[in-house]
Amino acid sequence: MAADSKDRMIRSAYQLFRERGYSGTGFREISAHSGVAKGAVYHHFPAGKADLAEQVIRLAGREVGDLMAAAADGVDPGTLVEGFAAGWAEHVRTHDFAAGCAIAAVVSESQHDAPQLARTAADEFGRWRAILAESLARQGVPSEHAASLATLAVAAVEGAVILARAERATQPLDDIARELRKSFEAAVHGARSAQSK
Amino acid sequence: MAADSKDRMIRSAYQLFRERGYSGTGFREISAHSGVAKGAVYHHFPAGKADLAEQVIRLAGREVGDLMAAAADGVDPGTLVEGFAAGWAEHVRTHDFAAGCAIAAVVSESQHDAPQLARTAADEFGRWRAILAESLARQGVPSEHAASLATLAVAAVEGAVILARAERATQPLDDIARELRKSFEAAVHGARSAQSK
DNA sequence: GTCTATACGAAGATAGAC
């Protein structure tokens, strides 16, 4: 099945990118990991590695974004952002601190060879930010402040994943989870006070 | 001169790692960029690429850490953290959004081949965090809270560099600079209030 | 649509001349 082979390659690349990055992962490893022959790569991804990387970014963005979107219903912004960070802590810990964010890896390594991938990455990061910002806006936080807090949250989580890998400990993610919750709650509280004036 | 050649190679690797990452940078490019012959690599770095990467992490950590340490004298924590983010924004913008943090790149890519590099990276990140935390502690912020705010700041800046590269805009860094300044000022203000009770 | 085989260059690493 074509779709099955293609999907298995994307999923293998996704996993390997998280562990070794974009340049550090070769087709040889992707082929071995997915069980799909090396030569089949260019059947599914005519433009080569950049083509595959784009689909990996989409998959990574969707996987996290869908979880966030599902969690966003019915919880307050502070709980949402804390869960966002906690989910990454869980991810990093279960992979023994040897896996990070595939999108971040591609952004940091592909700009020279395939600059167009930055747009796809920005698009997926944008969705994460929009989900957080909307959760804040629903509680009355002004949209500009909601947007910059959402950016802070996504940036802090991406950075804390790197710090956690370096330290081989989830503490950086645990710390920022608490701080982000506080910042989100303060913004909601501030919006409520302003409204009741 | 030996030290000169070695230093030039480290500086070239430093620059190339920021643009293309650790795996994406070969000795061929480092040699061409630094003007030092390829074969000389193993004279200066007997353990090879990991050896070189360790020195790159040290250089990157020192360069940023020294700037922060110099700035920390005589300014309040909010101004310090804002300057930290603004410095990175300047860096990313002057490199046309094609360069990020060398330490983050090495952490994200080297864990499989050279796991020991994570310790060096954690060490350098730790210094940045300590400078920020101490600035807060000097203003009376309890050390635990100072530490987690410092972690938030370093994580947010590292993540915002990635977001900025993806978007080809400094806005993520500008946004978190403002938010971090607010968080730092709120912590200092809170510490003052608690002390005057 | 998926495989084997292979092209060609670059990767990291080493040996030995100077």
Next chain:
DNA sequence: GTCTATCTTCGTATAGAC
């Protein structure tokens, strides 16, 4: 201490059989 030359493995990419 720095160079040239070279080894082996792996990189991306292609051609063509089935």
